[in-house]
Amino acid sequence: MKKILLHALLCLFPVLVTGQDDLLASIDKKDSARVEEAAFKSLKIVNFESTRLLARREFYFVVSHRFGSISNGFDDFFGLDFANTRLHFLYGITDGFNISASRSSFNKTYDLSLKYSLLRQQSGVPVSVVGYSQMAINTQLDEALLAIPVAFSDRLSVTQQVLISRKFNERLSLELMPTYFHEGYVDYPGQDPSQFALGIGGRYKLSKRVSLNMDYGWHLNRAEGSPFVNPLSIGVDIETGGHVFQLHFTNAQPTFESGFLGNAVGSWGDGIIYFGFNLSRVFNF
Numbered sequence: 001m002k003k004i005l006l007h008a009l010l011c012l013f014p015v016l017v018t019g020q021d022d023l024l025a026s027i028d029k030k031d032s033a034r035v036e037e038a039a040f041k042s043l044k045i046v047n048f049e050s051t052r053l054l055a056r057r058e059f060y061f062v063v064s065h066r067f068g069s070i071s072n073g074f075d076d077f078f079g080l081d082f083a084n085t086r087l088h089f090l091y092g093i094t095d096g097f098n099i100s101a102s103r104s105s106f107n108k109t110y111d112l113s114l115k116y117s118l119l120r121q122q123s124g125v126p127v128s129v130v131g132y133s134q135m136a137i138n139t140q141l142d143e144a145l146l147a148i149p150v151a152f153s154d155r156l157s158v159t160q161q162v163l164i165s166r167k168f169n170e171r172l173s174l175e176l177m178p179t180y181f182h183e184g185y186v187d188y189p190g191q192d193p194s195q196f197a198l199g200i201g202g203r204y205k206l207s208k209r210v211s212l213n214m215d216y217g218w219h220l221n222r223a224e225g226s227p228f229v230n231p232l233s234i235g236v237d238i239e240t241g242g243h244v245f246q247l248h249f250t251n252a253q254p255t256f257e258s259g260f261l262g263n264a265v266g267s268w269g270d271g272i273i274y275f276g277f278n279l280s281r282v283f284n285f
Contacts, residue, residue: 036121039128039165039173042244043090044278045201045215046233047252047260048177051130051165053115054092059283062088064104064255066276069266086255106254111136121167132161136256141185154185157258161199171205179217181258190223197261209239213248217261231264246278 040050043060054060068082088102096117103110112135119129138155158181165175177199186193201215217231235248251266252259253274266272 036128036167039121039167039175040203041211041237041239042213042246042278043280044246045175045203045213046235046246046248046278047231047250047255048175048199048201048215048217049115049130049132049161049163049257050201050203051128051163051175053096053117053130054090054098056092056095057284058092060088060090060280061283062086062090062278062280064088064276064278066250066253066255066274068253068274069272070249070275071271071273084253084255102256104254104256104259106256106259107138108140109136109138109256109259111256118162121165127164127166130163130165132159132163132257134159134257136258138185150185156184158182159257159261161257172202174200174202175215176200177215177217179257179261181261183258183262187263188223188226188228191226191262192221192223195222195262196220203237206236211237213237213246217264219261227265228262229264229267231260232268243280243282245280247275248277249273249275 038052040052042050043052043062044050064086066084067080084104084106086102086104088100090098090100092098098115100113100115101111114133116131118131119125119127121128136157138157141150141155159179160181161177161179163175163177165173167173179197179199180194181197182194184193197217197219199215199217201213203211203213205211213236214234219230222228229251231250231252233248233250233252235246238245238247251268251273252264253266254260254263266274
């Protein structure tokens, strides 16, 4: 229990916060100091967080929805009967420091997160660097089903990411996401609860309002024989006047970090993939 709480405290303590301009208003422009604005239109690439942050006093409500597998066709209307939904609330404390809270129907999971700017791409600085810290609580673990006592630490998972992006030009942006996450309870007994992954993602702008996005998570210490797989997601962003609508296909139905990194079960080769969307609505105070 002490070890899990220590992980949580470390993950939820940002080391440096710096300011950013209003990203929504000037996403594709440069200011007079030649600071590159956001490499991504959306707060997420697909599943992974992007390096974009909310501006000060911006409030976002995001609905992330993943249907069940499309492989069963009309039997469950291409996954409509087995959907997973996440309701996500985010707020910009400052231009470079965001907080958020969400609830996901996958394992009835609640999570809290911090996102904070560490470095901005500009003349002489080739990349933007953002920290992301998350703590999630699985409220679905049932002692009667597991036949073992369930402590609070078993329900807890923590994630720490460093998001490193570069906007190469007005069309192309790429990002690396070194990730550590710890699950209090793992579904595969041979899996070490402390896990490491390397995410890679990108955005290619197809038109003024549409881009092609992709991200992939390479799990670095997955146990041999594990039924879980690396998450691969492909989609499009559509800007619709003030917010971005994301449509995508993915082999990971969970939408929070330890969920899609540690518990993806779909297969692109076998057609076991999930259609989904992220829909954001912004409010300014």
